[in-house]
Amino acid sequence: MTIAFLLTAIVVAVTPGTGVMHTLATAVTAGRRAGLAAAAGATLSLVPHVIAAVTGLAALLRAGTPAFRIVTWLGVAYLLWMAWAALRDRTAFAVNGDRMPRPASAVFRDGVLLNLLNPKVTVFFAALLPQFVPPDVPAAALRMLACGLVFMLVTLLVFAGYAVLADALRTRVLSRPRLTALLRHTAAGSFLALGLGLAFTA
8 A cells, every 4th residue: 555546545535526426415405414324325336346446347347348338328327317306406405494304325325326327436446456556466456455445445534524514514505595506506517517428438
């Protein structure tokens, strides 16, 4: 494990993506506990990607196989659905809405699906880990697995930090209707942009 890898993992985790957006939106909507559930789901979804990278499956998927394309378009469809759901729900960022809060299991499930159906995460693992663990070094698979687990831990801590921050700010900023509308449109636009970007690069 090197400092370079740790810094790279932190930068990648902090950079906004589907997991970050889902965690922020959930924490703003339903508070810290729901945000942490979203963060945990997004982190757990990395397990299959780590296993694929360790076993070499990621490189095969990235080679343009039909399985990779299926996963890609499932990810696109899910991101577009998230964008539509955020846009149509006018109470999405209401702190004191009348609707019942979503179960933590549903929030956790969405966090898993968002990253699980994101083939770019697989591409990231396939391109990143081999740079820090060359395949010809002793116990390369174990070292790659260790890097993957460290990346998951970093992701969980960063996403949890996002959830705590969003929860701390929610009651201060969400009393303004215009701001809640802006946040809702921003979330929808982010999911839409991520989905279209994934579609164009598929």
